[in-house]
Structure formats: C-alpha cells, structure tokens
Amino acid sequence: MKNEVSLSAPGLRGSVGPLRSSEPVGLTPPPSLLQSLLEEAADHLVVHRDFKACLETCQRGCERLGSSLQAEETEDSKDLKCFLCVVGIQALAEMDRWREVLSWLLQYYQIPEHLPPKILELCILLYSRVKEPQAILEVASNWLRDPANRDLPEYGAIFELHLFRVLLPLHCWTDAEDMVGLCAEEDLRLAASHAIHTARQQQEENFKETKEPDPQKESQRGPFCRKLLALWKLLRWLLESVVDHLLALPLKKTLLIALIFGLLVVRFDPASPSSLPFFYKLAHVFYRIRGTISSPCYLSSYNS
Missing domain, CATH: 1.25.40 (Serine Threonine Protein Phosphatase 5, Tetratricopeptide repeat)
Incomplete structure (x- = not known):
C-alpha cells in the first residue's frame, strides 16, 4: 500500500x-x-x-x-x-x-x-x-x-x-x-x-x-454438441462391435490377435507408463472372454 x-x-x-x-x-x-x-x-x-x-x-x-x-x-x-x-x-x-x-x-x-x-x-x-x-x-x-x-x-x-x-x-x-x-x-x-x-x-x-444464457451462443453451441454426441455413439457402437466379434472368434484366434497387438504396443515403447492402462484393459478382456467361454451355454454350443 x-x-x-x-x-x-x-x-x-x-x-x-x-x-x-x-x-x-x-x-x-x-x-x-x-x-x-x-x-x-x-x-x-x-x-x-x-x-x-x-x-x-x-x-x-x-x-x-x-x-x-x-x-x-x-x-x-x-x-x-x-x-x-x-x-x-x-x-x-x-x-x-x-x-x-x-x-x-x-x-x-x-x-x-x-x-x-x-x-x-x-x-x-x-x-x-x-x-x-x-x-x-x-x-x-x-x-x-x-x-x-x-x-x-x-x-x-x-x-x-x-x-x-x-x-x-x-x-x-x-x-x-x-x-x-x-x-x-x-x-x-x-x-x-x-x-x-x-x-x-x-x-x-x-x-x-x-x-439467462445467450440464445445466439446456445444456437452456436448446439450443432457442436450434437456432432460430439453422434461421434460418441459411433465410437461406442464400433467398440461393442469389435468386442462382439472377438467373442465370436475361437479362443486361439482371439489370443493370437491380442498377442500380436500387444507386441506391437510393447515394441513402440516397452517402458512407457502409458502402456500400462492398455494391459489392464487387455487383462479385463481376457477375464471377460474366459468367463464367457467357461459358461455352460458356450460349452454346449461349442461341443455340438
């Protein structure tokens, strides 16, 4: 002062x-x-x-x-x-x-x-x-x-x-x-x-x-929000399609694809901490596949 x-x-x-x-x-x-x-x-x-x-x-x-x-x-x-x-x-x-x-x-x-x-x-x-x-x-x-x-x-x-x-x-x-x-x-x-x-x-x-929000700003913001929501729905649909396709493949092919993809990631930067979340997700997918394959419905359909 x-x-x-x-x-x-x-x-x-x-x-x-x-x-x-x-x-x-x-x-x-x-x-x-x-x-x-x-x-x-x-x-x-x-x-x-x-x-x-x-x-x-x-x-x-x-x-x-x-x-x-x-x-x-x-x-x-x-x-x-x-x-x-x-x-x-x-x-x-x-x-x-x-x-x-x-x-x-x-x-x-x-x-x-x-x-x-x-x-x-x-x-x-x-x-x-x-x-x-x-x-x-x-x-x-x-x-x-x-x-x-x-x-x-x-x-x-x-x-x-x-x-x-x-x-x-x-x-x-x-x-x-x-x-x-x-x-x-x-x-x-x-x-x-x-x-x-x-x-x-x-x-x-x-x-x-x-x-009160500005109507002009809201009108400008509206198309962007709609485009972002449509993109999110598309990505979600693609992800669900990939997971469903992987679950429909035999276990050996699924493990082989996951192994090749994992090797590609490790090759780029094997010591990068950013690779860890991917392996956590990959392990989660494996658990989900194993749970699906071990279910009685899957075993009966596979044996037939």
Missing part, C-alpha cells in the same frame, strides 16, 4: 494535501509550540518520509490541544487539530495502517458526526481507494443525516462523494434513495436520482446476463 494510497491535494476537493514547513498554513498563528509541532509533522511526512515520527508528532499536537482547550475550542484550534489529523491520516496510509484511521480519529473527535468535512472527505477517498468503502459507510451516512451538518457549505460535496464512492459501489439502493431526500440542492437531487437509476438498471442487466 505504500505510495499507493498517499492522498495529495489534487485528489481532495477543497482539502489540504501534505503540508510543508515552507507553505503558509492559512490560520491565525496558534501558540508557537503547537505551530512548531505542525511544521515538524509536515517535515517528517514530506521531507524525511519518516511516517512513524510524523504520526507521533501529530498525536502530541492533538493531545496538547485536547488537554489545554477542554472547555471550548476556538476556530484556530479546530483548524489546527484538523490539519494535524489530515497529516496523521496520510502517515497511517503510507504505513499501510489505513484500517486504524477511524479509531485513531475518534480519539480526538469522540462523536463521528462532529468530524470536520475535510477529514471525512479524506476518509471516504482513502477507503474507496483501498476498495473497502463499507468501513466508512455508517460514519458517513450518520454524518450526512445529522441536521447540524446540512447547512455546511461542504455538505453537497460530501453527499456526492459518499454516493458515488460508497453507496453505489456497495449497491445500497435504499440508503442512496433516502440520502437524496436529505439534499437541499435540486440539481444535485436530480443528478443523484438519475445516477442511482442508471446504476441499478445496469446491475439488473448484468444479473440477467449471468442467469
């Missing part, structure tokens, strides 16, 4: 990519210690590629924010914690520890509905990239149903991302239709309804193709 699930700024609509110490953070400067932790974490992620140290630095910064701002978080502290978590998520993804992302976030955001839109967007992209969208299904659905989040400017982007990256790939048609009713933008509702209808119809067509 290393480098495969690293999420950068172009893949996140409106969210930040890996932060660099030389880039402006766009916040009212927080306390110097917390600012330095953010810069240190960004350097570990981008410059040194030391993802473990980056994650530990993000944890120290989030813990300091939690211990010093228990009463009421300011806007700057919220933004700073959000950026630290974004960098921490990228570090976890680089270490192929993406399964720990949600549990790691909930240490600092105890209620999933309170996750910032940027972090939720990053989580949806991450779990969609690793083809595990069910991991974020419940969290994202509850976040979109929370009335406090519906007035956020990022709500439409989160709704669209959740629909196309989570609900439709998982074929959650009922949940997707319920989500459409929560969206306030009419254009987005119409587009979402059309996408759900198209995806559902496509799934039904694929299901029918797997259940």
Whole structure:
C-alpha cells in the first residue's frame, strides 16, 4: 500500500494535501509550540518520509490541544487539530495502517458526526481507494443525516462523494434513495436520482446476463454438441462391435490377435507408463472372454 494510497491535494476537493514547513498554513498563528509541532509533522511526512515520527508528532499536537482547550475550542484550534489529523491520516496510509484511521480519529473527535468535512472527505477517498468503502459507510451516512451538518457549505460535496464512492459501489439502493431526500440542492437531487437509476438498471442487466444464457451462443453451441454426441455413439457402437466379434472368434484366434497387438504396443515403447492402462484393459478382456467361454451355454454350443 505504500505510495499507493498517499492522498495529495489534487485528489481532495477543497482539502489540504501534505503540508510543508515552507507553505503558509492559512490560520491565525496558534501558540508557537503547537505551530512548531505542525511544521515538524509536515517535515517528517514530506521531507524525511519518516511516517512513524510524523504520526507521533501529530498525536502530541492533538493531545496538547485536547488537554489545554477542554472547555471550548476556538476556530484556530479546530483548524489546527484538523490539519494535524489530515497529516496523521496520510502517515497511517503510507504505513499501510489505513484500517486504524477511524479509531485513531475518534480519539480526538469522540462523536463521528462532529468530524470536520475535510477529514471525512479524506476518509471516504482513502477507503474507496483501498476498495473497502463499507468501513466508512455508517460514519458517513450518520454524518450526512445529522441536521447540524446540512447547512455546511461542504455538505453537497460530501453527499456526492459518499454516493458515488460508497453507496453505489456497495449497491445500497435504499440508503442512496433516502440520502437524496436529505439534499437541499435540486440539481444535485436530480443528478443523484438519475445516477442511482442508471446504476441499478445496469446491475439488473448484468444479473440477467449471468442467469439467462445467450440464445445466439446456445444456437452456436448446439450443432457442436450434437456432432460430439453422434461421434460418441459411433465410437461406442464400433467398440461393442469389435468386442462382439472377438467373442465370436475361437479362443486361439482371439489370443493370437491380442498377442500380436500387444507386441506391437510393447515394441513402440516397452517402458512407457502409458502402456500400462492398455494391459489392464487387455487383462479385463481376457477375464471377460474366459468367463464367457467357461459358461455352460458356450460349452454346449461349442461341443455340438
């Protein structure tokens, strides 16, 4: 997973990519210690590629924010914690520890509905990239149903991302239709309804193709099957005719023919293992001939 699930700024609509110490953070400067932790974490992620140290630095910064701002978080502290978590998520993804992302976030955001839109967007992209969208299904659905989040400017982007990256790939048609009713933008509702209808119809067509065989393929396959069955019947008839003819011959002639045929096979490759099944069949024929000759009906007809 290393480098495969690293999420950068172009893949996140409106969210930040890996932060660099030389880039402006766009916040009212927080306390110097917390600012330095953010810069240190960004350097570990981008410059040194030391993802473990980056994650530990993000944890120290989030813990300091939690211990010093228990009463009421300011806007700057919220933004700073959000950026630290974004960098921490990228570090976890680089270490192929993406399964720990949600549990790691909930240490600092105890209620999933309170996750910032940027972090939720990053989580949806991450779990969609690793083809595990069910991991974020419940969290994202509850976040979109929370009335406090519906007035956020990022709500439409989160709704669209959740629909196309989570609900439709998982074929959650009922949940997707319920989500459409929560969206306030009419254009987005119409587009979402059309996408759900198209995806559902496509799934039904694929299901029918797997259940119902193609008549054209069956018609092409039919003559071949009939020819194969006719060939099998012909070979079976020839084999039965040969066996019946051998049984009708006197014992000496039958043994002589079998001996000559066996010598021809042994001559070609006497040590070949493929010759063994033939001798097993030949012995079976001998037993059958001997049983037929030893029967009272055959002896009485031969003596007469």
